[in-house]
Amino acid sequence: MTTLSAERLTIGYEERTIVQDLDLDFIPGQITAIIGPNGCGKSTILKTMARLHTATSGSIYLDGKMIHQTPAKEVAKKLAILPQAPEAPDGLTVYELISYGRTPHQSGFSLLKKHDREMIEWAMNVTGLTDLQNQAVDTLSGGQRQRAWIAMSIAQETDLLMLDEPTTYLDLAHQLEVLQLLERINQEDGRTIIMVIHDLNQASRFAHQLVALKNGKIVKQGSAEQVMDPVVLKQVFNIDTEIVADPRTGKPAMISYDLIK
Amino acid sequence: MIKHRQARFKWSMLCLFGLLLLSCVLSLNLGAVAIAPKEVFQTVLGNGSARQELILFQFRLPAIVLAIMVGAGMAISGSILQGITRNELADPGILGINAGSGLAVVIYITFFQTAVGGLTLAGTFILPIFAFLGALLTGALIMVLSWRKGIHSSRLILVGIGINAGLSAFIIALQLRLEPNDFVKAMVWLSGDLWASQWQYVWALLPWFIILSIFALLKAHTLNIMNLGSQMATALGIRSLRQRVILLIIAVALAGLGVAAGGGIAFLGLIAPHIARRLVGPKHQLLLPVASLMGAIIVVLADTIGKNALSPTEIPAGLVVAIVSVPYFLVLLMKSK
Numbered sequence: 001m002t003t004l005s006a007e008r009l010t011i012g013y014e015e016r017t018i019v020q021d022l023d024l025d026f027i028p029g030q031i032t033a034i035i036g037p038n039g040c041g042k043s044t045i046l047k048t049m050a051r052l053h054t055a056t057s058g059s060i061y062l063d064g065k066m067i068h069q070t071p072a073k074e075v076a077k078k079l080a081i082l083p084q085a086p087e088a089p090d091g092l093t094v095y096e097l098i099s100y101g102r103t104p105h106q107s108g109f110s111l112l113k114k115h116d117r118e119m120i121e122w123a124m125n126v127t128g129l130t131d132l133q134n135q136a137v138d139t140l141s142g143g144q145r146q147r148a149w150i151a152m153s154i155a156q157e158t159d160l161l162m163l164d165e166p167t168t169y170l171d172l173a174h175q176l177e178v179l180q181l182l183e184r185i186n187q188e189d190g191r192t193i194i195m196v197i198h199d200l201n202q203a204s205r206f207a208h209q210l211v212a213l214k215n216g217k218i219v220k221q222g223s224a225e226q227v228m229d230p231v232v233l234k235q236v237f238n239i240d241t242e243i244v245a246d247p248r249t250g251k252p253a254m255i256s257y258d259l260i261k
Numbered sequence: 262m263i264k265h266r267q268a269r270f271k272w273s274m275l276c277l278f279g280l281l282l283l284s285c286v287l288s289l290n291l292g293a294v295a296i297a298p299k300e301v302f303q304t305v306l307g308n309g310s311a312r313q314e315l316i317l318f319q320f321r322l323p324a325i326v327l328a329i330m331v332g333a334g335m336a337i338s339g340s341i342l343q344g345i346t347r348n349e350l351a352d353p354g355i356l357g358i359n360a361g362s363g364l365a366v367v368i369y370i371t372f373f374q375t376a377v378g379g380l381t382l383a384g385t386f387i388l389p390i391f392a393f394l395g396a397l398l399t400g401a402l403i404m405v406l407s408w409r410k411g412i413h414s415s416r417l418i419l420v421g422i423g424i425n426a427g428l429s430a431f432i433i434a435l436q437l438r439l440e441p442n443d444f445v446k447a448m449v450w451l452s453g454d455l456w457a458s459q460w461q462y463v464w465a466l467l468p469w470f471i472i473l474s475i476f477a478l479l480k481a482h483t484l485n486i487m488n489l490g491s492q493m494a495t496a497l498g499i500r501s502l503r504q505r506v507i508l509l510i511i512a513v514a515l516a517g518l519g520v521a522a523g524g525g526i527a528f529l530g531l532i533a534p535h536i537a538r539r540l541v542g543p544k545h546q547l548l549l550p551v552a553s554l555m556g557a558i559i560v561v562l563a564d565t566i567g568k569n570a571l572s573p574t575e576i577p578a579g580l581v582v583a584i585v586s587v588p589y590f591l592v593l594l595m596k597s598k
Binding site for chain 1: 485497
């Protein structure tokens with residue numbers, strides 16, 4: 001199983017430092033949700049650990065090897081990341097987009113081999129896009145489009161799948177659809193999933209592990225029971241929360257909250 | 262529809278190829294001396310008169326080969342620029358590459374050429390080299406100026422537009438100092454005249470064009486991924502900065518070749534990929550071949566029309582392309598969301 005960790009990570013944009021001396025570890029085979037208020041650095045950390053953004057200092061290890069010293073293609077065979085709100089060029093079909101996920105496994109002229117086509121078929125199947133494969137991505141609904149991008153990322157055939165707010169801009173039903181899809185990929189395929197997510201109850205319900213961040217620092221990392229705690233949430237979001245066990249899932253759920261004045 | 266799209270690609274290629282052949286025949290039989298299609302075929306088969314052979318093989322055929330090369334090259338150049346900037350308005354004209362090339366030519370005419378004698382024999386060979394170097398230098402300038410921890414697409418376009426405006430002003434300033442004869446020559450060049458229609462130029466330019474086009478085709482998949490944005494490209498294991506520089510060099514070199522042979526044909530790099538994208542979609546393995554055929558057809562037809570419409574006055578092919586493509590472009594802009 002592929003492992004990913006950061007050591008003494010410092011990240012900044014221009015002059016502003018967002019994260020300082022962060023140590024972070026993810027448990028292989030699990031779903032990890034990164035939560036925290038706006039501007040706490042959660043997306044930045046995710047992108048930096050997936051080498052889409054360069055850290056000021058510190059190291060990121062993928063399978064024990066420094067990620068920036070590993071060839072780009074090798075990294076892309078182990079780690080897939082879906083940034084927020086990606087855009088496909090007009091007219092690109094769902095099948096074409098998903099096939100792009102095979103890029104790190106291809107060489108030269110990028111012809112699709114048998115295994116490539118099998119992975120594309122599988123990704124279409126799991127995401128329920130087989131019937132839409134010939135449609136242009138830009139003509140799909142928000143939920144379908146997000147599923148197409150996820151299909152591309154899982155066709156990349158990596159142990160590790162990172163997603164930056166995969167449910168943003170989706171309505172409730174489509175949010176659930178995406179999260180259940182990720183849960184299924186984690187359970188059936190054993191892939192490690194790391195995602196940034198805003199909804200605390202969804203994080204609690206679908207993630208094995210939660211990382212609560214504030215000002216670029218980890219306030220608490222652990223199970224939903226450990227993190228969905230009024231004391232922790234007060235520290236992270238500055239809110240006063242009411243937490244109960246969800247009657248359907250048994251997971252901690254927040255039923256009400258107030259700002260702390 | 263993958264099958265559907267593949268089929269569409271095959272049909273498009275077949276139709277465009279037929280259309281190109283037809284344009285070539287048309288171009289061969291029209292001119293100051295009209296040669297009927299039947300006679301064209303007979304001459305090609307070796308049964309024509311000496312005069313027909315001279316006109317076809319020494320005058321019209323090299324012009325056609327050159328037109329195909331310029332058209333295809335500009336179309337590929339435009340496709341690449343649009344792919345790496347993710348902006349369908351990018352093309353070598355808008356980014357100032359044509360202007361840079363044009364400026365080099367005007368500088369050459371202004372400073373290195375005797376006013377009365379026109380282009381000397383050596384001059385005719387040095388001129389395209391100047392145009393080519395001008396394009397490469399401008400490309401380098403755009404890259405350096407838009408560099409800020411990597412090359413950002415929108416910055417690249419804005420810098421290009423700025424450079425285009427600056428260089429065009431320079432060109433006018435220089436042109437105003439030219440002798441009337443040279444002024445006209447520079448003007449005709451700048452508006453895209455396929456002047457280099459002799460075999461010697463064709464042989465000098467064709468190998469480069471073939472090498473660059475093949476190289477571009479080999480990079481088709483990289484272009485597909487760059488089209489998803491630089492973050493997505495990195496995520497898929499493409500070293501986007503390096504690839505962007507390589508692709509930019511290919512695009513600039515192809516544009517440089519085009520300008521060297523045919524002056525700055527405006528809008529071609531924009532229109533040809535646009536039509537191609539409507540036919541076969543944005544996947545570059547399909548887009549590049551279709552766009553290059555499209556570009557070739559446009560220039561062959563434009564050259565033929567330019568030479569014959571107002572005969573004996575010849576209109577530069579670039580002007581014909583502009584006259585036809587500007588309305589298309591405006592309609593496109595009005596239709597787009």
